[in-house]
Amino acid sequence: MIMEDKFSKTDIQKPENIVYKRTDLLVDRPLSYCPGCGHGTAHRMLMEVIEEMDIMEKTIGVSPVGCSVLAYDFLNIDMLGAAHGRAPALATAIKRMWPDHFVFTYQGDGDLAAIGTGETIHACNRGENITIIFINNGIYGMTGGQMAPTTLPGMRSSTSPYGRDVPTMGHPLKITELVAQLPGVYYVTRQSVHTPSNVRKTKKAIRKAFELQKENKGLCFIEIVSNCNSGWKMTPVQSNKWMEENMFPFYQLGDIKLDGKLVERKETVEKE
Amino acid sequence: MGELRLMKGNEAVAEAAVRAGCDGYFGYPITPQSEVMEYLMAEKPFERTGMVVLQAESEVAAINMIYGGAGTGKMVMTSSSSPGISLMQEGISYLAGAELPALIVNIVRGGPGLGTIQPSQADYFQAVKGGGHGDYKMLVLAPASVQEMCDHVKLGFDKAFQYRTPVMILSDGAIGQMMEKVVLFDQIPRRTDAEVVAQCPWASNGRPKTRNHNIITSLDLDPAGQERVNLKLQAKYKMMEQNEVLYEEISCDDAEYLFVAFGLSARICQKAIDLARAKGIKVGLFRPITLFPFPATEVSNVGNRVKGILVVEMNAGQMIEDVKLSVGCKVKIEHFGRFGGIIPSPDEVVRALEQKIIGG
Numbered sequence: 001m002i003m004e005d006k007f008s009k010t011d012i013q014k015p016e017n018i019v020y021k022r023t024d025l026l027v028d029r030p031l032s033y034c035p036g037c038g039h040g041t042a043h044r045m046l047m048e049v050i051e052e053m054d055i056m057e058k059t060i061g062v063s064p065v066g067c068s069v070l071a072y073d074f075l076n077i078d079m080l081g082a083a084h085g086r087a088p089a090l091a092t093a094i095k096r097m098w099p100d101h102f103v104f105t106y107q108g109d110g111d112l113a114a115i116g117t118g119e120t121i122h123a124c125n126r127g128e129n130i131t132i133i134f135i136n137n138g139i140y141g142m143t144g145g146q147m148a149p150t151t152l153p154g155m156r157s158s159t160s161p162y163g164r165d166v167p168t169m170g171h172p173l174k175i176t177e178l179v180a181q182l183p184g185v186y187y188v189t190r191q192s193v194h195t196p197s198n199v200r201k202t203k204k205a206i207r208k209a210f211e212l213q214k215e216n217k218g219l220c221f222i223e224i225v226s227n228c229n230s231g232w233k234m235t236p237v238q239s240n241k242w243m244e245e246n247m248f249p250f251y252q253l254g255d256i257k258l259d260g261k262l263v264e265r266k267e268t269v270e271k272e
Numbered sequence: 273m274g275e276l277r278l279m280k281g282n283e284a285v286a287e288a289a290v291r292a293g294c295d296g297y298f299g300y301p302i303t304p305q306s307e308v309m310e311y312l313m314a315e316k317p318f319e320r321t322g323m324v325v326l327q328a329e330s331e332v333a334a335i336n337m338i339y340g341g342a343g344t345g346k347m348v349m350t351s352s353s354s355p356g357i358s359l360m361q362e363g364i365s366y367l368a369g370a371e372l373p374a375l376i377v378n379i380v381r382g383g384p385g386l387g388t389i390q391p392s393q394a395d396y397f398q399a400v401k402g403g404g405h406g407d408y409k410m411l412v413l414a415p416a417s418v419q420e421m422c423d424h425v426k427l428g429f430d431k432a433f434q435y436r437t438p439v440m441i442l443s444d445g446a447i448g449q450m451m452e453k454v455v456l457f458d459q460i461p462r463r464t465d466a467e468v469v470a471q472c473p474w475a476s477n478g479r480p481k482t483r484n485h486n487i488i489t490s491l492d493l494d495p496a497g498q499e500r501v502n503l504k505l506q507a508k509y510k511m512m513e514q515n516e517v518l519y520e521e522i523s524c525d526d527a528e529y530l531f532v533a534f535g536l537s538a539r540i541c542q543k544a545i546d547l548a549r550a551k552g553i554k555v556g557l558f559r560p561i562t563l564f565p566f567p568a569t570e571v572s573n574v575g576n577r578v579k580g581i582l583v584v585e586m587n588a589g590q591m592i593e594d595v596k597l598s599v600g601c602k603v604k605i606e607h608f609g610r611f612g613g614i615i616p617s618p619d620e621v622v623r624a625l626e627q628k629i630i631g632g
Contacts, residue, residue: 027485057478060344072487078476080343081489082336083366089333090340096324097296097346098465101478119336122329 023047025056025076032070036236038226039067041193042135043074045203049210050077059102060094062087066108067141085116088123091130102213104131110140113149113175120175127184127218131209134176134221137228138247145231149173152246153270171270172250176223180257186218188257192225194240218260225251275456281421282307282448285351285377288425290317293460295346296324298337300356303389304445305379308351321462331356335363342372343488345472347429351377354395355386364438365404368505369490373432375425377441379448382613390613391445393535396590399442400564407502409509411439411516412563414534418452426457431516435508442563444586446536446615517570518561524574527556529629532571532595533584534560541584543618548625555625568598575599580629584621585609604629
């Protein structure tokens, strides 16, 4: 009301007054993600990078099966929707067919680290010149909160209702550390999008990966540890706090491989 | 006249792929079809035409590479044998659902399970009736010679792009392994990237500022939308049934009896015709070349002129169901098959005709 006294709506919409707006490469439609989820921010960072590098005409994206199955409805670039886990296989062929194009996959933890482990490892091992964006929220979001390969020990999900029991359900899989070992992989980093400074770091990492793709350096792998407030049964604020306290000690943020060389880091261990 | 060569069926498939202007082959080794990728790797098509050849980590990866390449408008193919083709069924269903052009070669071996590495025709149902999930069909070609192995590659790619559909060449271990002379067609240049973009406006290969983004997917969560997709596919299959039926008739004009057989079985039946006619039995052969679309009217026309039909297949009786549906009940129709990798001899085919049809 006070605003309306001072400024008319058209004043606010004047280009010089706009401080924040939708990125052109995001389709103007509501996201299908839950309020509080990190996917929207990750989408935006990815599209900002493609827009700033002015590579839309040479970019082909591959979306997964999972919460981001409909990513192609929001990302205003040419996309292919893959079968569950197979995005790196699609991306391999796309890049081989169009070697001067930028090719990326956008995958969740179930897609990339469970059903698609084979395709992930082998695309990485061949050193395909693609970028993999890996969203790790430790749960199957789309199907309603089942245990994921990255679910922490003791963490509850609809298929581990009493908490992940490591002796019977196995250990959480640090696939990012695993692929970092492969010589075909050039740049590996783990980031998050839960605070403004982390968002900036994530965007920088995505930009770096696309710049490296231009130079045909090998595969670049960016993990984004994200929340799933709906699946974790928390408010968005609680889920971000829980993520900092529980996910980050195990999935430690930062660069894991730079310029084709592993970065020295402290090994993180499971806590029961 | 093209170049004349003595080649294995599998090699003819590989050479024909290069000459057809194929952009990419993605495969995984399995007997009895490994010569396809071996020939390609040795032949270095990446130097001849720029064609990509890649050994995938599994058949599952290979068929999804096909999906990726096809989704960008490129001309891509894979080959495998029965167990590997089973692994690809999910991917083939996605190709059909997303309406992507692709060529899949199945050099069939005996099953079920790991089965045997010897030739078989036991994957007829899988190829013709869907194989994967959902209501879909592939155009299925059944070569009966090394020459057709070569020619069907070019034909298969043409039809795949004409209908935006996966096409399968359903062959078998014998035709894949046997050597025959083959006349190779001349090299067709690979399309340039600009030609691919112009010919495939639906493909996802980089969004120019002049159009909206392209999306390749088989997903439509809205039931009304998904029903529209299905109706579109069914209309396409109807069109194939009207326009794409291929078949061959041998010695049918004066025939009192008829063999119906495809692929290798049809070759055996040709010899059986000679043996039977030497005994005074007037028998002909009807050979479906497209298994889908099935030459229903054509086989019915011939079939209803004879006294009896023997369907000869290297399986326990699969195509006979389509023959019976097409010909109807007025004519006696029996099946003769050997399976598990056994190739029937022309003698036993003639004996089966005598026992099951003429004497039966």
